[in-house]
Amino acid sequence: MNMFNKKDSSTETEAPRPAPESPARRETSAGSRAVIGSSIHVDGTLRGNEDLVIEGKVNGTVELKKNSVTIGAQGEVNADVYAHTIFVDGTMEGNLVAAERIVIRKSAKIRGSITAPRVSLEDGARFNGTIDMDPESEVLSKAFSRQADKQRPTPPTPTANGSGKAETKAAGSSAA
Amino acid sequence: MSAGAALDQPLGSPLCLRAPVFADLIGGLDEGQRHVILDLGPARSGLIERLNVLRCRLDVLDLTRHLSHLIQLQSDDDERAQQAILAKSLPSGRPEPLQIVLCWDLLDYLPLAVTARLLTLLRERLAPAARLHALVEYASPHMPISPRRIGPNLEGNLLVEATAPELGPAPRHSVGTLASHLPGFRAERSMLLGNGMQEYLFRFSAANV
Numbered sequence: 021m022n023m024f025n026k027k028d029s030s031t032e033t034e035a036p037r038p039a040p041e042s043p044a045r046r047e048t049s050a051g052s053r054a055v056i057g058s059s060i061h062v063d064g065t066l067r068g069n070e071d072l073v074i075e076g077k078v079n080g081t082v083e084l085k086k087n088s089v090t091i092g093a094q095g096e097v098n099a100d101v102y103a104h105t106i107f108v109d110g111t112m113e114g115n116l117v118a119a120e121r122i123v124i125r126k127s128a129k130i131r132g133s134i135t136a137p138r139v140s141l142e143d144g145a146r147f148n149g150t151i152d153m154d155p156e157s158e159v160l161s162k163a164f165s166r167q168a169d170k171q172r173p174t175p176p177t178p179t180a181n182g183s184g185k186a187e188t189k190a191a192g193s194s195a196a
Numbered sequence: 197m198s199a200g201a202a203l204d205q206p207l208g209s210p211l212c213l214r215a216p217v218f219a220d221l222i223g224g225l226d227e228g229q230r231h232v233i234l235d236l237g238p239a240r241s242g243l244i245e246r247l248n249v250l251r252c253r254l255d256v257l258d259l260t261r262h263l264s265h266l267i268q269l270q271s272d273d274d275e276r277a278q279q280a281i282l283a284k285s286l287p288s289g290r291p292e293p294l295q296i297v298l299c300w301d302l303l304d305y306l307p308l309a310v311t312a313r314l315l316t317l318l319r320e321r322l323a324p325a326a327r328l329h330a331l332v333e334y335a336s337p338h339m340p341i342s343p344r345r346i347g348p349n350l351e352g353n354l355l356v357e358a359t360a361p362e363l364g365p366a367p368r369h370s371v372g373t374l375a376s377h378l379p380g381f382r383a384e385r386s387m388l389l390g391n392g393m394q395e396y397l398f399r400f401s402a403a404n405v
Contacts, residue, residue, distance in 0.1 A: 139248060140244065140245065140248075141239055141241050143241050143347075145239060146239075147238075147239040147258075148256055149255075149256060150253060150254070150256070151239075151244065151253070151254040151256065152252075152253045153244075153247060153248055153251070153252050153253070154230050154252060154253060155251065156230070157253075
């Protein structure tokens with residue numbers, strides 16, 4: 021059976037609301053989300069197991085394959101983003117890959133590729149690139165196959181705040 | 197509905213138009229097969245919703261944003277500039293042959309020489325028997341001065357909305373005129389729509405080049 025079945029995925033996913041401007045913070049309760057605030061600039065790889073809202077600048081790779089990633093209206097992302105669900109309000113250049121769904125809002129400006137079994141785009145959004153809605157696409161299979169995850173090295177223990185939930189590997193963070 | 201009725205539509209009030217050629221083109225796509233479509237206009241919600249039920253890759257190359265620049269590029273010397281626009285705008289990554297090219301009303305706004313050049317540049321990306329769909333203002337000598345916002349709804353009809361109140365002259369291309377400026381394409385179907393626009397479908401064959 022296809023793991024990215026469009027017909028089984030009719031439930032709407034509620035987008036997490038972007039947080040008010042704040043520095044990066046992390047909530048530790050179940051179902052929490054991390055926020056990269058508008059003054060934060062991250063270069064590197066972000067991995068973890070909680071939802072993420074990006075209002076700052078991120079360059080590199082974002083891998084939250086079981087969670088949602090929201091690029092807020094102030095967010096500027098130049099990265100490849102892998103997540104369960106992705107919402108875009110801000111500016112994005114790179115590849116967006118979601119196991120479930122990608123939602124592009126009208127304020128979004130995107131250049132790159134979008135890969136997800138379900139994609140929605142509000143009129144007014146600026147997009148140039150490729151939208152791959154094929155649930156059997158190679159990109160989806162590679163990104164979310166269990167085999168691929170097994171081959172990936174285990175991420176080191178988180179050190180940022182001791183929550184034990186998410187890892188942030190920033191190869192040089194600076195305030196924007 | 198009278199010819200050119202769409203021209204009387206107030207801004208922000210889309211006209212719902214039955215477009216049988218477009219409906220057949222998209223409706224005829226096999227749900228089990230992968231399809232690759234190139235959209236030469238801005239990304240639009242209705243098209244993406246319509247294609248979401250298919251195994252589909254949609255490449256969006258919004259040439260309407262480059263329109264004023266493209267119009268100036270008519271001489272042979274401008275070929276490199278056109279190539280640069282395409283190279284910059286065409287989706288990167290693994291190339292897959294394009295099966296459908298959607299022009300909407302873009303060809304009404306491009307000089308024929310520019311259209312010919314662009315299609316020549318796209319030719320190597322086309323699948324055998326690729327289709328090109330276009331809408332042209334036909335019944336009225338006037339059309340909005342900038343491309344309309346056109347996209348399908350889930351019923352397969354087209355929603356047509358003017359983006360500017362001002363009108364300019366319409367080139368009123370015949371199917372033959374357009375075919376002669378689309379290298380490798382032959383006219384396959386045409387249909388006069390309820391608002392006076394013509395819907396054209398062309399089919400590509402490398403043997404026609």
